[in-house]
Amino acid sequence: MAHLFTPFTVGSLELKNRIVMAPMCQYSVTAKDGKPNDWHYTHYTSRAIGGAALVIIEMTDVEPDGRISDFDLGLWSDDHIAPFARIVDACHGYGAKIGVQIAHAGRKAEDAATPVAPSAIAFEGPQYKVPRELSTDEVKRMVERFGQAAKRAVAAGFDTIELHGAHGYLIHQFQSPVTNRRSDEYGQDLARFGVEVIQAVKSEMPSNMPLLIRISAVEYVDGGYGIDHAIELCRRYREAGVDVVHVSSGGEGRPGKRKPGNYPGYQVPFARQIKEALDVPVIAVGMLDEYALAESVIASGDADLVAIGRGLLRDPYWPIHAAQALGVELNVPKQYARAF
Numbered sequence: 001m002a003h004l005f006t007p008f009t010v011g012s013l014e015l016k017n018r019i020v021m022a023p024m025c026q027y028s029v030t031a032k033d034g035k036p037n038d039w040h041y042t043h044y045t046s047r048a049i050g051g052a053a054l055v056i057i058e059m060t061d062v063e064p065d066g067r068i069s070d071f072d073l074g075l076w077s078d079d080h081i082a083p084f085a086r087i088v089d090a091c092h093g094y095g096a097k098i099g100v101q102i103a104h105a106g107r108k109a110e111d112a113a114t115p116v117a118p119s120a121i122a123f124e125g126p127q128y129k130v131p132r133e134l135s136t137d138e139v140k141r142m143v144e145r146f147g148q149a150a151k152r153a154v155a156a157g158f159d160t161i162e163l164h165g166a167h168g169y170l171i172h173q174f175q176s177p178v179t180n181r182r183s184d185e186y187g188q189d190l191a192r193f194g195v196e197v198i199q200a201v202k203s204e205m206p207s208n209m210p211l212l213i214r215i216s217a218v219e220y221v222d223g224g225y226g227i228d229h230a231i232e233l234c235r236r237y238r239e240a241g242v243d244v245v246h247v248s249s250g251g252e253g254r255p256g257k258r259k260p261g262n263y264p265g266y267q268v269p270f271a272r273q274i275k276e277a278l279d280v281p282v283i284a285v286g287m288l289d290e291y292a293l294a295e296s297v298i299a300s301g302d303a304d305l306v307a308i309g310r311g312l313l314r315d316p317y318w319p320i321h322a323a324q325a326l327g328v329e330l331n332v333p334k335q336y337a338r339a340f
């Protein structure tokens with residue numbers, strides 16, 4: 001039996017294999033109202049049919065100005081619950097569990113008239129505006145928005161929630177000495193915003209529903225943080241209630257002296273380091289779509305789960321093809337049985 005196709009359980013989340021669909025923005029909300037439409041329904045349901053154990057819906061924002069673009073998903077009102085529930089029900093019908101990545105783009109909100117951020121420091125690039133620094137009261141209200149979005153995610157029937165604490169978006173902006181120059185409590189303690197968001201979100205989730213957080217394990221900009229800082233952040237997040245860490249890297253700006261590897265499995269060592277330091281389940285991600293490599297990441301114990309991004313865009317049936325390559329018999333949808 002390939003390790004990739006063994007079940008994995010964390011809290012109430014029972015996964016039939018170790019394959020996670022990585023969250024990937026589709027920029028396809030043509031109505032600009034934050035609600036998933038037929039594209040999202042078809043896209044996510046196809047990956048459930050394709051055999052992924054856990055589908056994570058793309059970055060879904062807690063307020064309209066928290067979107068990267070006006071074409072992104074949101075969970076800022078109760079009207080959003082029903083169209084998400086439709087996708088949740090469909091994925092469940094095809095045997096997958098489903099989560100949603102809750103987020104705010106902060107200074108990387110490109111279509112906001114004035115984006116907000118921990119400090120008034122712009123992201124490099126012509127499409128980025130100088131953000132307005134959030135007041136301390138506004139930060140507290142932002143924490144509440146994450147809680148409200150989580151409440152709606154639970155109402156929509158999601159099995160888990162992932163917080164986007166990576167790739168230079170708002171939670172990451174608070175975590176980083178490069179983007180957080182505040183003098184209040186949210187600047188003196190770089191983990192504080194994330195910790196409060198985790199507590200707010202957890203308080204809206206059933207007690208046994210696991211919370212995931214995606215984190216950038218290292219920053220690549222000069223002056224950015226390294227793995228030791230990420231481990232300390234994760235330690236605080238774990239204490240606050242995080243159950244699984246999804247380990248990515250970068251996204252905060254143009255790489256300086258430290259460069260992302262960009263070769264198969266280049267982020268796996270970060271996942272292993274966080275797992276070993278904190279004894280926490282981890283998801284590894286990043287160029288893991290060679291079947292033998294994905295299998296080895298699980299077999300070696302480097303990570304508990306692997307997330308596949310672009311591999312699943314290219315091939316919704318990536319899990320079925322992986323099973324074939326690894327000699328595992330998988331239940332192919334009966335409609336497609338003659339093809340595999």
Ligand SMILES: Cc1cc2nc3c(=O)[nH]c(=O)nc-3n(C[C@H](O)[C@H](O)[C@H](O)COP(=O)(O)O)c2cc1C
Pocket residue numbers: 022023024025026058059101164166167214248285286287288289307308309310311
């Ligand atoms: C089209 C696209 C959209 C993405 N959107 C998100 C996102 O919404 N949230 C996120 O955390 N990462 C996002 N990512 C990063 C992926 O989740 C993943 O970490 C990255 O693609 C590396 O994995 P891969 O090599 O398997 O594609 C996106 C990547 C792509 C290609």
